[in-house]
Amino acid sequence: MSLCVVWLRRDLRLDDHPALNAASKTKLPVICLYVLEEGPNADWAPGSATKVWLDHSLKSFSKELEALNQKLIIRKGEAKRVLKEFCQELKVEKVFWNERYEPNDRKIDDQVFEELSDLGVHCRRLQGDVILSPELLKTSQEKPYQVFTPFFRAFLQNPHRQDPCPRVSELPRPRLFPSSLALESLDLLPAHPWAERLIENWRPGIDGARSQLKDFQKSAIGNYSRDRDFPAVRGTARLSPYLHFGEISPRRLWSHIQKTMGKRKGPELFLRELGWREFAHYLLFHFPSLPNENLKGEFDHFPWRSPQESASDLSAWQKGETGYPIIDAGMRELWQTGWMHNRVRMIVASFLVKHLRIHWLEGAKWFWDTLVDANLGNNTLGWQWAAGTGPDAAPYFRIFNPILQSKKFDPKGEYIKKWLPEYTDWEPSKIHEPWLYGNADPIIDHQEARKQALDAYEKIKKAG
Numbered sequence: 001m002s003l004c005v006v007w008l009r010r011d012l013r014l015d016d017h018p019a020l021n022a023a024s025k026t027k028l029p030v031i032c033l034y035v036l037e038e039g040p041n042a043d044w045a046p047g048s049a050t051k052v053w054l055d056h057s058l059k060s061f062s063k064e065l066e067a068l069n070q071k072l073i074i075r076k077g078e079a080k081r082v083l084k085e086f087c088q089e090l091k092v093e094k095v096f097w098n099e100r101y102e103p104n105d106r107k108i109d110d111q112v113f114e115e116l117s118d119l120g121v122h123c124r125r126l127q128g129d130v131i132l133s134p135e136l137l138k139t140s141q142e143k144p145y146q147v148f149t150p151f152f153r154a155f156l157q158n159p160h161r162q163d164p165c166p167r168v169s170e171l172p173r174p175r176l177f178p179s180s181l182a183l184e185s186l187d188l189l190p191a192h193p194w195a196e197r198l199i200e201n202w203r204p205g206i207d208g209a210r211s212q213l214k215d216f217q218k219s220a221i222g223n224y225s226r227d228r229d230f231p232a233v234r235g236t237a238r239l240s241p242y243l244h245f246g247e248i249s250p251r252r253l254w255s256h257i258q259k260t261m262g263k264r265k266g267p268e269l270f271l272r273e274l275g276w277r278e279f280a281h282y283l284l285f286h287f288p289s290l291p292n293e294n295l296k297g298e299f300d301h302f303p304w305r306s307p308q309e310s311a312s313d314l315s316a317w318q319k320g321e322t323g324y325p326i327i328d329a330g331m332r333e334l335w336q337t338g339w340m341h342n343r344v345r346m347i348v349a350s351f352l353v354k355h356l357r358i359h360w361l362e363g364a365k366w367f368w369d370t371l372v373d374a375n376l377g378n379n380t381l382g383w384q385w386a387a388g389t390g391p392d393a394a395p396y397f398r399i400f401n402p403i404l405q406s407k408k409f410d411p412k413g414e415y416i417k418k419w420l421p422e423y424t425d426w427e428p429s430k431i432h433e434p435w436l437y438g439n440a441d442p443i444i445d446h447q448e449a450r451k452q453a454l455d456a457y458e459k460i461k462k463a464g
Helices: 017-022 048-066 077-090 103-116 146-157 193-199 208-220 220-227 240-243 251-259 265-286 297-301 307-319 326-336 342-355 359-369 374-385 402-407 414-419 446-463
Strands: 003-008 030-038 072-077 090-098 122-125
Touching: 003 017, 003 077, 017 030, 017 090, 017 122, 030 077, 048 072, 048 193, 048 208, 048 359, 072 077, 077 090, 077 103, 103 122, 122 359, 193 326, 208 220, 208 240, 208 251, 220 265, 251 342, 265 374, 297 446, 307 326, 307 342, 326 342, 326 359, 326 402, 326 414, 342 359, 342 374, 342 402, 342 446, 359 374
Parallel strands: 003 030, 003 090, 030 072, 090 122
Antiparallel strands: none
16 A cells, blocks of 8 residues: 655644645555654764653654554664665655755755655655745845844745644554554663753643743733843743744744734744744755854864863853852753753853853853754854854854843842852842852953953954
């Protein structure tokens, strides 16, 4: 019997799923296949926090399929080999999937397309992870955008943005399902209590995404423009992990917010943040070396501190032991929850690359391993922005003062006290500079670090 396979990746949902939607219309029996991919992607293989979320997300999606009298089939290995063997084993007629835009993933998808096409399998790639395909936007000089504002303007004006497709409510099942690995055999969960503590803060899966969106619309979106920079306030959407794993689609989220926004500023600003996610995917598509290389070549000669020289400072930053409460609170939040408030992400990133002069890749790799929303595009853009090395980046000489940032965005020290219980009884007037009131000095003085960073920047300016 002819079959249609839907190759699932970071799109574990039934709503606005172009590949599943297209498969449901073929009238062929459908097999939903997830492959835990193994292969040459050592630098950006899924991190520990990603694996923890993925384990729970696969369980959730499997239940969603069971409600449709369907089944999630799990395999493991190199995608090209697994898909080829699967299609030969079952005499598959069609394979559909939603496109990915990370450089290594695009190579894998191209290889799979070619390999299966040679077998006579009809392959179809659909757009499911972005609102607008990165191929559709260019400057008037036919070059990729590198600045967000003109990119977003062109994005809003582009007529090819599509509405989300309906939720899949029926998927014809095969007479017999093929064999499947047990989810437990994937060994996604580390043997460490950290994983259990991390997931206590979240509800992975489609229901969790719906619930989080509902909470955001009910309690935070109206004041989003006012509250989003204050980490002690529940003022952000916290939808990034659900978007990353495809438990809600960016098209559905955009459409939903747009329909309910009215004339309020909060929703409009949130849509702009979704635009930044599009920009990150767009940049990865057009600049595939971005995850590992500076976009601005002059920074290739920047005098970063050596790994040997900076090892103890990097460790202090990772553990939240720098002596700057706002930095340490952010890093402890990250370790305990797999997430960090966006304002604090900017502060801790600036501290690493400018106060400590540690290469941004070290920060990107730590975030990649510990964030549940470790999206390669967003992570790369965020770090190259902070370091001044990437597109539309903050200039290197813009150095966040962690003391002033702390006083401005956590004036009462509520965020600090939540993640650093040793400061529970401290007065707000003292909590931002505790070394002035008996605590040990931070690992580096702000003024000293600022001078060293600017001196280092002057060296590459002169060299250029």
